[in-house]
Amino acid sequence: MTTVNQLGAPTDQFGSAANHGAGPPGPGMAPAGNTPARLEATDVSAWFGSNKVLERISLTMEPGKVTALIGPSGCGKSTFLRILNRMHELIPTAALSGSVALDGVDVYGPQLRVTETRLRVGMVFQRPNPFPSMTIAQNVLAGLRLSGTRVQNADDLVQECLERAGLWRETRNRLNESGVSLSGGQQQRLCIARSLAVRPRVLLMDEPCSALDPISTGVIEETIRKLCHDVTIVIVTHNMQQAQRVSHNCALFLLDGEGMPGHIVEAGPTTQVFDDPRDPRTADYVHGRFG
Amino acid sequence: MSSVVDTAAQSAAPDPATRIDRPHGRPVVDSGAALELVGSLLASVAAVWLVFTVAGLSAPFGLGLCSLIGFVVLYGVVEWRLHGILHAKDRLATLYVWLGAGIAFVPLAAIIIYVLVKGLPVLASHFPHFLTGDMSKAGPAEPVTAAGMSAAIVGTLEQVGLATLFSVPIAVFTATYLNEIRGWFSLVVRTVVDSMTGTPSIIAGLFIYLLWVYPRHTNGPSGFAASLALTIMMLPIVTRSAEEVLRIVPGSLREAALALGSPQWRMILRVVLPTARAGLVTAVILGIARAVGETAPVLFTAGGASKMNWDPFHGQQSDLPIQIYQLIFSPSVNGVREGWGGALVLVLLVLTLFVLARVVGSGRRSGSRSRRFAFVGRRQVDP
Incomplete structure (x- = not known):
């Protein structure tokens, strides 16, 4: 797997972060870089304490494609998303079975540290959360500073990431203002730019537009469409139209009842899930007949 | 005269394109409300003073406290009779908050003022030396x-x-x-x-x-x-x-x-x-x-x-x-x-x-930093 760097900067620029304290990378270990990776979840079940919240989820998120996770609230979409980059481990009682593989490497295995996993599998949250103590430019570079990566031409990287996130035009003259001086939609795009700066191979988005107005949502969807050539995107959304607009593949999560674990009812190409679903529950859900 | 008419005509039918919006001024203090407040205070002080004088009491602290209690009661009754119970409750609650803040502030201010009154003459009259010299030559008998x-x-x-x-x-x-x-x-x-x-x-x-x-x-x-x-x-x-x-x-x-x-x-x-x-x-x-x-x-x-x-x-x-x-x-x-x-x-x-x-x-990192911008109103989206 070769690392392609758009700026022509030395390719080991991010390798140093990837190997940070872990010695040379093992064979088959996925480096951080600019190519989208395949993310494969196999038989993932999850618990919070003794409460099982996910039941044997198997889903392949294809490289360079946008995969949408849809379903009613509380059915485990966000939990599943956070399992993909080990963010769910922040909850002390969380437990897991099954495996998640990034280009064939188990992210829960010994080959990848948790920080390395998160460096490769970035995340954008529901509410925009730029760092208030940093300027716009510092926010973009925050991931590199936080992972201890040296960056040679920081200005170019800031510009590149803001351009990819569709924010450069609005912020080029105010890079030294605080990140929280931006509007909500701009803050969310700043968070996307911040995630892109560490060159993740997968980007997880947890309802990234639910706190935004329709215009900002449109801008972010446009950003997603542009990004998916460089990075595999997994997006959780409650908005059926959004799922249809941006995603190539789609997975519907449902609960069988109160207190039951969530599971995948149907997964496949978005057009098929929406236009020709195999499961009647899928047809009911995507056409708004329940949920 | 004609200019006055012109202005009147303009203000009556302003041209929407050239009209300048001005913010309303601060609400004018209701003179009636102020009168009720001051009147209650004066009436209470006067009544308590009368009682104290007739009874031959000389207690400034007691006079102040009784006046205060009388004032609160009187003010509440006045507001109740004039504006109804809801208004009276609102005014009394406001009054309690102000009184509480005032009472809490009094000892603080008193300490600062007392130290200033006692200390400033010493500091001012021996200004540079009082800060620069030490106590090695000072003694009970020394100036x-x-x-x-x-x-x-x-x-x-x-x-x-x-x-x-x-x-x-x-x-x-x-x-x-x-x-x-x-x-x-x-x-x-x-x-x-x-x-x-x-x-x-x-x-x-x-x-x-x-x-x-x-x-x-x-x-x-x-x-x-x-x-x-x-x-x-x-x-x-x-x-x-x-x-x-x-x-x-x-x-x-x-x-x-x-x-x-x-x-x-x-x-x-x-x-x-x-x-x-x-x-x-x-x-x-x-x-x-x-x-x-x-x-x-x-x-x-x-x-x-x-x-x-x-x-x-x-x-x-x-x-x-x-x-x-x-x-x-x-x-x-x-x-x-x-x-x-x-x-x-x-x-x-x-x-x-x-x-x-x-x-x-x-x-230290002035301008763009946290506190100045954190609470500034968010700007409009520029799509």
Whole structure:
């Protein structure tokens, strides 16, 4: 797997972060870089304490494609998303079975540290959360500073990431203002730019537009469409139209009842899930007949 | 005349394109409401004064208190009769809030004013010398001109400075541990910190006296020993306030940092602590404010001295609380006057430290930084 760097900067620029304290990378270990990776979840079940919240989820998120996770609230979409980059481990009682593989490497295995996993599998949250103590430019570079990566031409990287996130035009003259001086939609795009700066191979988005107005949502969807050539995107959304607009593949999560674990009812190409679903529950859900 | 008509015509039918919107002025004070307030107050004072005079009572404090109670009752009744019960409740609640704030403010202002009245003549009439000279030539029989606070000022600055240097890193580390790491041991630490908050300051002085001053009897008390005692006083205060400040840093920022592949220590160092910076400075100020005024722990440990001693590590040192304590209890009138002057110097010193800390804490990376922009209204989206 070769690392392609758009700026022509030395390719080991991010390798140093990837190997940070872990010695040379093992064979088959996925480096951080600019190519989208395949993310494969196999038989993932999850618990919070003794409460099982996910039941044997198997889903392949294809490289360079946008995969949408849809379903009613509380059915485990966000939990599943956070399992993909080990963010769910922040909850002390969380437990897991099954495996998640990034280009064939188990992210829960010994080959990848948790920080390395998160460096490769970035995340954008529901509410925009730029760092208030940093300027716009510092926010973009925050991931590199936080992972201890040296960056040679920081200005170019800031510009590149803001351009990819569709924010450069609005912020080029105010890079030294605080990140929280931006509007909500701009803050969310700043968070996307911040995630892109560490060159993740997968980007997880947890309802990234639910706190935004329709215009900002449109801008972010446009950003997603542009990004998916460089990075595999997994997006959780409650908005059926959004799922249809941006995603190539789609997975519907449902609960069988109160207190039951969530599971995948149907997964496949978005057009098929929406236009020709195999499961009647899928047809009911995507056409708004329940949920 | 014609111009007046023109303006009237314009204001009656303004051209929408050229009309300039002006904000409404502040609501005019309702003269009726003011009249009711002042009237109730005057009526209450007059009635109570009449009663006191007829009864032959002479008690200014009682007069004031009774007038106040009478005023509240009368005002409530007036509002009730004129505007109804709901309005009366609203006015009374407002009045209670103002009265409460006023009563809380009175002792504070009284202390400052009293110190100013007593101390300012001494400080002003012996201006440069009172700050620059030491007490080596002053005595009960000497005039105030012989006295100076420099030794005490230097002692206070050195002792509190060292104590801040010792306590702040430990306190911030402890607060970080309590808030970011947690676990069963943090319960123990929190309990210890809480009980340290309640430790009488003389115990801290005694502890350092037995631990440091007494075993090195040849060395004796020093500014350093005092700073150790002050460290014990500052630690729990800075720790607890720093912990409160770290707790209000949003968890979403921690998540964002971790999701970027940050190890926990970098997340704390680069995101949590910078976000909480202004609050941490306040925590340090609280600790300094506590330490500057402490008398009991430094009595044992610094010992007090009339001569200037720049070296905090050797020999007895003075500081402002010790100096004030000694002077106020001195048998001479001049000594007491010097003590008040010293008290004013202490108040001014605390004020200066506060302002300095504020400037350092919030202004270093000025402009774009946190506090100025955090609460500014968000700008419009520019699609």
